[in-house]
Amino acid sequence: SLNSGFFMNEKHSDHVEYLCDHNFNFATISGAFFILVFIFSIAGNGLLLCVLVVYESLKNVTNLFVLNLACSDLIFTVTLPFWATNFLHHWVFGDFCCKFMIAAYFVGLYSSVILLTAMTVDRFITVVLHNWPSNCVRRQRCAVGACAAAWVISIGASLSDAINVKAETNWDNLTTCGPSSDDKLGYYLQVSLLFFLPFVIIVFCYSAILKTVLQSANRKRHRTVVVVLCIVAAFFICWGPYNILLLIETLYTPESCDGQRRLIIAYYICQILAFSHCCMNPLLYLLSQKLRTHLLHLLRCEKLRMKKREKGITQDTSFFQNAMSMRQNSAVMLELQAK
Structure with a gap:
């Protein structure tokens, strides 16, 4: 499943250790970087939640999606100190925590994808299908239903990943939290359904949205579209290379030391980029002048x-x-x- 790619560094490091000499340890850099991302994400998403709850109306559909995305980012963020410890030392938290952290990791990832897709479809209906027979109450109910479905689907999908991992002690007496089986068919299905399929839907929706906005006489009405587009683009820019690399890794394993080393370095770089996404959304929300004003008021306790x-x-x-x-x-x- 997808978690076989998540622990690619461990799987390859065991294999490469006997054949190649690694002079540089990227795991240490990744562990330190995860701690920094954890601090920034907790601060940024925490402030964003406070701004939404104190100053914004949660009856607004966009605010509701943003609130759920912030919660999704926080769930993902909670797992980072555990992965940092795993990279800097080894897994010391036991088998149950291994399964629980894997579940939380994928809940945060899957729910983000589904929520971003739902947010994009909502923008598509509002901007492109503006004559669609709808009212505010029905739109709010659909948004609440989409958010609930996102959490149910992400929790259900993460259970299979959690079941397939366990904490194991290796020959060198170091414990790792990794996959107990290599289910490539499950990996292909989950990546297709929960990453590439939403990507295709989002590209289609935003192609139609941008065409409508460019043809509109009053473009200022569609500022929300720009913010949502930046949020969606940031997600796929961060997570796209990582998921593509995991797909490559399941199909191709280099035999030479240089090839293995390059693949491992590329993996760590893409992983750092992907994991940094959870602290980017609060920065993107600051594109909104209203949210910047609310944040200043919040910090001043006005x-x-x-x-x-x-x-x-x-x-x-x-x-x-x-x-x-x-x-x-x-x-x-x-x-x-x-x-």
Whole structure:
């Protein structure tokens, strides 16, 4: 399955170790890089979630997709310290954690692909099929259904990957978390259905969207299309080379030391590029002027200050009203005493 490609470095390193001399260890660089990506992704996606929850309306379909994508990125991000430890040292977390982290890794990956595809189809319906009989409530329900389906499908697909991995101790007394079988047919099916098929759908939808936008007289109405396009393009630019390399690896294994070394180096570079995607989305969302403004307000705690100010005004108004009421009551009492 796809996890056989994920652990390509371990599978090849065992094979190459007896035949070739590796003077440079890319695993150390990958492990250190994963820790940096983890820090930036937690900070960026955490702030994005706060902005969406505090300032934005989650009834907006695009905001709903962005919220789910941020959650997907965070799920993927949680696994990075474990892979970093695996690269820098070895797998020390046991068999259950091995299966759980593989499941979380693929849930984050698959849900991102499905959510991006759903977001693109939503843009296609809105921009190209603008005469499609639809209303806001129906669109919101479809978006919620698409998000729920994305999580159900990604969790279901990740279970097969989790079942096929286990923690094993090698001859050198180092434990690795890797595939227990090499199921190439399962790999081809999952990559086709959950990466290349969504890619074809997205290319088709955005070809029609861009054609419609370029023919439109008022292009400012379609700024959301640009942001969504950048988000989708970033995903496939990051993950495309990695998945293509995994596909090549299942079909071709070089026999020479130079060929094996080049393939391993290419694998590590593509893996670093792919894993860095989880911290890129928050940067791309900053293309929106509104989100940049909300982020500044969030960092300055202006929402909290506004609430405190409103609370203070309410208290002052209440105090003033009570004082006026007491003054009127005193006046009435004096008049009664005078009579």
